[in-house]
Amino acid sequence: MKKLPRVLIVEDEPAIAELIAVNLRHNGFVPVWAEDGEAAQREIDAVLPDLILLDWMLPGASGLQLARRWRADARTRGVPLVMLTARGDEPDKIAGLDAGADDYVTKPFSTQELLARMRAVLRRRAPLQSGENVIIGALALDAATHRVAWQGQPLKLGPTEFRLLHYLMTHAERVHSRAQLLDHVWGDHVFIEERTVDVHIKRLREALGDAAAMVETVRGAGYRLTAQLAQGQYTGAARA
Numbered sequence: 001m002k003k004l005p006r007v008l009i010v011e012d013e014p015a016i017a018e019l020i021a022v023n024l025r026h027n028g029f030v031p032v033w034a035e036d037g038e039a040a041q042r043e044i045d046a047v048l049p050d051l052i053l054l055d056w057m058l059p060g061a062s063g064l065q066l067a068r069r070w071r072a073d074a075r076t077r078g079v080p081l082v083m084l085t086a087r088g089d090e091p092d093k094i095a096g097l098d099a100g101a102d103d104y105v106t107k108p109f110s111t112q113e114l115l116a117r118m119r120a121v122l123r124r125r126a127p128l129q130s131g132e133n134v135i136i137g138a139l140a141l142d143a144a145t146h147r148v149a150w151q152g153q154p155l156k157l158g159p160t161e162f163r164l165l166h167y168l169m170t171h172a173e174r175v176h177s178r179a180q181l182l183d184h185v186w187g188d189h190v191f192i193e194e195r196t197v198d199v200h201i202k203r204l205r206e207a208l209g210d211a212a213a214m215v216e217t218v219r220g221a222g223y224r225l226t227a228q229l230a231q232g233q234y235t236g237a238a239r240a
Contacts (some may be wrong), residue, residue, distance in 0.1 A: 005122065006030045008049040010040040010066070011084065012058050015105075020053065023033075023111040029118075037061035044076060049119060052165040056085035056096065064099050070160050071100030077146050084109070094196060097186070100159040112212065134169045137227045139211050142168055149177045150211040168225035177222040197223075 011017040015034075021031035032049065033159070034040035035057050043049070052070070056063040063083055070076040072115045074205045083101040085092070096104045097108050102121045106116055138151045146162055157165060163186050176184075178194040201223055205212035229237045 004028055004030045005050040006032060006047065008040060008043055008052045009033045010052065010058065014034060025116055037066045043100045051122060054081055054083050056083055056087055064095065067099040067101055078201045082118060084161060092154055096159055096160060104114065136169055136172055139214060141166060150209065155207055155209045158203065160200055161207055164200055164204055172225050172227065175218045175224045176213045
């Protein structure tokens with residue numbers, strides 16, 4: 001029998017938590033409710049969930065703090081995480097994504113939209129949980145441990161930059177538009193502007209250091225990751 005996905009709902013408003021839980025049960029999920037970070041941590045310590053729905057505004061540690069904590073922990077680093085919040089401004093959304101959220105749903109929300117986003121996140125996260133290693137030249141990425149190394153030396157990447165690099169490395173030498181990267185790295189229901197991709201490409205290059213030249217800007221088209229380091233011989237490509 002196929003195992004039903006276990007979803008940890010971290011939400012301090014019982015009415016909202018119950019509404020979500022009822023809809024999850026009716027759609028093939030096993031919901032577990034925690035009203036704050038401490039209760040959520042106890043649930044995680046007992047059984048690792050398949051996905052976390054995390055409210056931003058919580059008593060004690062905020063959802064943003066919890067997201068950063070769980071992304072820093074090797075055990076919970078790969079668990080898909082969707083933030084639920086009334087904070088709908090773009091800077092807040094970017095902060096949530098940068099903290100490690102896979103998606104960001106603004107209250108009030110449609111339960112059908114929430115379910116669709118959850119399924120999309122679970123689909124997107126699946127390749128990262130497969131344990132595959134990707135090696136291109138001297139750049140190596142281990143999806144199982146979320147480690148990246150250049151010439152054998154470890155590099156420190158944020159969660160979004162890791163997903164972006166993973167996608168570029170598994171689709172190397174292809175040119176990807178900003179819209180395509182938003183769709184594949186951030187998700188089907190993307191709500192942030194295309195220029196946000198440029199911000200994360202810049203951060204990715206900063207994190208890659210000497211390997212940054214592998215991430216090319218193809219003018220008028222988008223970005224690609226190439227095995228060829230910069231040698232002044234690019235055709236129609238340049239660093240942004």
